[in-house]
Amino acid sequence: MSCSGSKKIIVRIRGGIGNQLFCYAAARRMAVVNGAELVIDSITGFVRDQQYLRKYALDHFSIPVRKATSAERLEPFERYRRGLVKFFSRQRPFMERRYLEQDGIEFDPRLLEFRPSEIVYLDGLWQSENYFLDIEGTIRQDLRIPPPNDHSNRVMSEKIRGSNSVALHVRWFDEPNAEAGHNLGPDYYVKAIKHIRERVLNPHFFLFSDDPAAAVKGLALPVGDFTCILHNQGEDKAFADLWLMTQCRHFITANSTFSWWGAWLGEGEGKLVLAPGLKFHGTTTAWGFPGLLPERWTLIL
Secondary structure: OOOOOOOEEEEEOOOOHHHHHHHHHHHHHHHHHHOOEEEEEOOOOOOOOOOOOOOOOHHHOOOOOEEOOOOOOOOOOHHHHHHHHHHHHHOOOHHHOOEEEOOOOOOOOHHHHOOOOOEEEEEOOOOOHHHOHHHHHHHHHHOOOOOOOOHHHHHHHHHHHOOEEEEEEEOOOOOOOOOOOOOOOHHHHHHHHHHHHOOOOOEEEEEEEOOHHHHHHHHOOOHHHEEEOOOOOOHHHHHHHHHHHHOOOEEEOOOOHHHHHHHHHHOOOOOOEEEEOOOEOOEOOHHHOOOOOOOOOEEEO
8 A cells, every 4th residue: 555645653652662562563553554654753752761761672673664853753842842732632533633642551443443634643552452453464574573693592592493382471560579569479370381281292481581580489490391581681682582482382471561472473373372361459450451462362360
């Protein structure tokens, strides 16, 4: 589909690598179905991130989209100008807005019906495959990660592909020993591992974590059954861990968009994807809203 010069989607990328991929995928679909040019704002979503200090990470993928100019990023005085555009857009019906800011976290089908006629700014996390499933092939092509060429990742990828590999992701949102918070407890992983063992012959678990030592201690996996991925620590190497994860045959995700994408990009016929269907403190969390987890995945309660 050819792009009209008058239609342009400027997507504001933000968050960690998992959320950045959701931002991109939703915007890419909007651009494709509307014959619009897609432009990536890779800067303004990070300049005020004083808490997590996230950085733009999508240069490691095969994305065929250019970066926004300073004018397209609403510079100078970006914060003030963005605020004005948001304010005036909110006064108009959703389908007539110039600035589309996500309203809530659940899947919003209005985005699929939006038809831009000019420049539109897209700002949100859009955490659901429903925003881009109808162009799944394009998204998978764009999000190919060129294999890292270092020795450690080459050797690990060979080990993964040579076994009944299971990517097991443990994400720490709070201190490992915190009594209350958003960490998944060991019960979820015990149940998920049991589920895999009952269905996969001689599985070998590859443990990915932002705190591998705490994960190994907390799960107490038998030494011969798992390999801990230690060589890609840090935000700058997250793409390499994600690539390794996609090479696995089966997946046990955390309550994390990082392993969501590892499973989604790596899944294929016959592959098992297990995800947490738990509630924290008796209420549904952001890891349980409608649209986030594909219905084909198995929820461990």
